[in-house]
Amino acid sequence: MYDHTPDDGLQHLKLRHGCDLGLAHLVEAGLEVLPLPGSGQTLARWRALAEVAAHDLSLVKLFEGHTDALAIQAELGAKPTPGAARWATWCAEPPDARVAMEEPGDAAPGATVRLTGTKAWCSGAATVTHAIVSCWNADGEPCLAAVAMDQPGVQVTDQGWHAVGMADSASVDVRFDGASAVRVGGPGDYTRRPGFWQGGAGIAACWFGGALGIARTVRALMGNAPDAHRLAHLGAIDAALTPAAALLREAAQWIDRHPRDDARLVALRVRLAVEKAAGQVMHHAGRALGAGPLCRNAAFARAMADLPVFLRQSHAERDLAALGQIVAEDKTREPSSWML
Template sequence: MNIKIPINVTILSVLSEFESASAEDKSKLRIDLLSQLVNLAKNLPHPASGQTYQRWQLFAQIAGVDLSLAKLFESHCDALSILSELGYHPEIDDQLWAVWAADGGPAPLQVKDNLCNGIKPWCSGAEFIQKVLMSYKNQQGQAQLCIVDLSHSSISTDSSHWHAVGMNATKTARVSFENTPVKLIGHPNSYLKRPGFWHGAAGVAACWYGAAVGLAGFLQESCQVSPNPFKKLYLGEVAHQLEITKQYFQYVAELIDSKPMLNHEREIRILRAQTEQCCLSVVERVGKALGARPFCEDATFAQLMADLPVFIRQSHAAFDYQQITELCLSDQSLWEL
C-alpha cells in the first residue's frame, strides 16, 4: 500500500529531521521549522491555479508528521491566497501570517475608524504569528476582513481558556484589542463570497487526511514487523477508506482547476464529510489494531491521536454543518445514480 505523498525533497528532509526529534525538542523547533517551511514553499500554488492537488499534498505530508505544524502552515498559506484572490498582493510580505476567523467570545470585535476593540477567540499561533487576516462583523452584520500587525502594543493574549491536550502546540489563545490599528481588506462579505473560501476549506480537510495517513503508516509498519491476521484486516479496511478519500480529493481538485471561478461548495462539503468519516474510522481501527503500546510509548503516534479529533472539531467552527443536511434535502441529484 503506497500511502506516502511525494513532495519537494528538501521539505521532506526537513520534516524527517523534525519527526525524529524528542517531544521536548519539537516544542523548541516547531516555530523555526514553520519559518523554514514558509520560506521553502514561497511559490506554493494558490487554489484553483491548476496545481490545487499538489498544494493539498504538501499540507497532508506536513500533517502526517505534526498536525499543529500543518495547521499553522495551512493558515499562513491561506492568508496569502486570500490576499491574492482579493487583489491585495502588495500586502504580502515575508512575515508569518495566520487567518483568525472564529466568531463569538465574550466581547465580539468592533472596528470603527480603522481601530479595533474587543476579544477574538481561538487564535492559533497568537504568541508568535506576526501578521493576521482577521474577520469581524460590521454594524450591518456583514463579514469583514482586516489586517492586523500583532507587534502593536495594544494587543494582549490570554491562553488560559485552551484546555485541550490535542493541538496544544498551536498555542491557541484569546486575543484582546484596545484601539488597535487595522487595515480593512475587501468589501463586506467578499471574504465569504469569493470562490477561494470553499477551496480553502478543502485544504483544511487535506490536513485531516494527512494525519490519518500518518496514523495508517504506523499500522502498516507494525504489519511488516510483526504481522497477524487481525492487524492485516484492519490495515485493509484503513487502506480502503484512505484510497476512496484520496480519489475524491483528486476529483475535487480537478474540478476546482477546471472551473476556478466556481466555489464548488457542494462537492467540498461532501469532501469534508467524507474525509472526517475516513479519519475517525482510521483513528478507531488503528487504535484497536495496535493496542495500548504506541499510545503510551510513541510520542508522534500519541500526539497525532490526540490532535486529529480536536483539529476536526476546531475546523468546523467556521462552517455550519446544518447546511449540508439542508443541501441534501433540497438537492435531489445527490440521490440519483
Template sequence: MSPVEEFLALTEELPLPGAGETARRFDQLWALAARSPQLGRLAEAHFDAVAILAEAGRSAAPGQRFGVWAAGGPDPATLRRTDAGLRLVGTKHWCSGASIVSHALVTARQDTGNAAADDRGVGGSGGERGGGVDTNALVLVDLSAPGVTMGESDWQSAAFAAIDTRSVAFDLAVDEDSVIGVDDWYLRRRGFWHGAVGVAACWAGAISGIVERSVGHIPTDPHAQAHLGAIDAELWNLRALISAAAAEIDADHGEQERERRRRALRVRHLVDEAIGSIVAHLTRAAGPRLLAHVGDVHQQLAEVELYRRQCHAERDLEILGELARPRPPLDPDRSEPAASAGA
C-alpha cells in the first residue's frame, strides 16, 4: 500500500491538542511520520484541520480528508461579498494533497471594499483588527465543487512528488456556514502554535523511521558504532523534547500568545538542528551504499530535508530572540508599554 493509500485508509482519531492528551496526539503523529514522511505530511495536515474545526465548534464528517492551505502568493485567494452573497476567488499556492484530499481549509484575504455589508467582518475593513487593515478569513471548501480548478503541477523534486502539491484556483460561491473564522482567527486562535509543535513531532518521527529502517545497513566498526550512539542519544532527546512540550501545552491555563509562540519556535528549532545532526551521523556511518542501494532511503531523506524547511531557521530565531527579552513595563496611564528612554 502506498503512503497515499495509507492516508486515505486511516481510521485513527487523535486527541485534540491542549485537551489533556497532547502527548498521545504527538506520539501518534510521530508514529505516522515514522512509517513514511509522505504519510506524515498528509496526516498532519488532516488532523490539524480536524483540530481547527473543533476549535471553531465544528466537526469533520466521516470519510472526509483535509488539507490546510495557508500559503500566500500572487493573485491571492479572496473572500468577497457580492450582491449575490459570498464568493471565493483567486489562487492558493503550495496546496499539498491537491488531488488527494476531499476538502481544504483555505485562508483568504477579506475583501475590504464593502465595510457596511457584513457585520461579521467578511467584506469589511478588517473587523476588530481595525479599519483598512487586510485580514484573512478561513474558509472550508469542498474540492469537488464547481469553480475549483487544479493548476498544472510544476513540482520538480522527487521528494514528496506523490502528495501532489500545486496551485489551486477558486471562483465559486460559498455559504456563510463555510466561513470558519474571520479577522485572522486562524492565526489568533489558541491552537495555532500547538499545531506548529505537532508539525515538529512529524519531522522527528520521519527521521526516526528512516533510522529504524537503516540500522541494519550500518557497519559495526568503532566509528560507525559511535555515530549510531550519537543518533540514539539525539532521538531520545527528541522524544523528551516533544513530551515536555506536550505537557506544557496541557498545563496551559491562560498562557499569553507570546509564550505559546515561544515554545513552538524553541521546539521547531531544536528538532530542526537535531535532524541535521542525525542525517550527518547516519550518512557518515553507513556510507554511500545506504543512499544508493537501499530502498527509498535517499528519497525519504530528501523528503525530511524538505519537510523541516517549514522551520524558517534564522528568521524564527530572530523572533525567538525578541520573545526572550523582557517586555517593557506597562504605563499604567496608557495601558501599553512605556516608551524607552531613547525613544
C-alpha cells in the first residue's frame, strides 16, 4: 500500500499505484506526521504532499488540510487532540457563508467558544473528526477555532458541491448551531503567522504532484516505438515539469533559510509557475495519448478531471496582479530572481 524511501537522511512518502487509500489510512499509519514548514525539512514535507497528489488529488486535498491543521496548531501554541484524529482546515471566506464566534469577555487562546453559522467549501466534512475553522468575533475580527465534528451543534449537509472533478473531496457546506469549540491563537493570527504563505506555497507542491501523476502515465503509455509526435509531447511535459520542480526546491530552501520571514513573494511565484506548468502538462498529455486513456484508464481520467478543479484554488489573474505589484514596488533594482 505504501512504504518509506530515505532521501538525504529524511523519510518521504512513496505510494504504490492501484491502492484504494483514504485519509484514515494515512493517519492510522502515522504518515501525516510531516516536518513543519520552515523546520529545515520543508522539501521533505512537499515531497510527501506531491506523492499523495500523484496518487489521488482528492486524497491530497484532505491530507494537506489535515497536515495544515496540525501545522497551524503547532505554530499558534495549541494542542491537537491526541490519537488518530482526522483534521480539516476550513478557512475559505465567501461573503455569503460566515461563522460567528461567541466567546467569554476575557477569552484567551484555549478558551471554550461557540460557533454559529454556515461554513462553505468544507472538504472531507463527512469523514474528518475535527476541523480548524475560520470565524469572526463580536468585534468583527477574524479568528480561528478548533471544533470536534461529533456533536449535536454540527450538521454536515449535502449542499454546495456539484463538481465532477475532485468529487471525492466532497467539499460541502457545514452548519454550526452553537457548536462547542476551542479558540486557537488570537484575532488575525491565521494570516499574520509565517506559516500562512509557507502553507500557500505547499499547495503548489500538491498541484505539482497532480501534474507529475499525469506525466508518469504519459511516459508509461508511450509504447515501445513512440512516434515523433508523442515524443514531442513528452518533451514538452519534461520542459514544463523540470523548471517547476526546480522552483519548488528553491522555494523550500528559501523558506528554511527564512522561517520567520514573509514568504508571500516566494509563494506567489511558485504557485503561478506550477499552475502554468500543470496546465501545459494536461494539454500535452491529452494530445499525446488521445481519447483512449481518457475513456479506459480510470485513474488517468480522474486525474485529468480533478486537476483543473484543484488549480482553481489559485486566484488566477488576481495573483498575477499581486505579484506584479510586489515587483513594481521596488524602484531601485530589478528582482534578484531575474539574475543568473
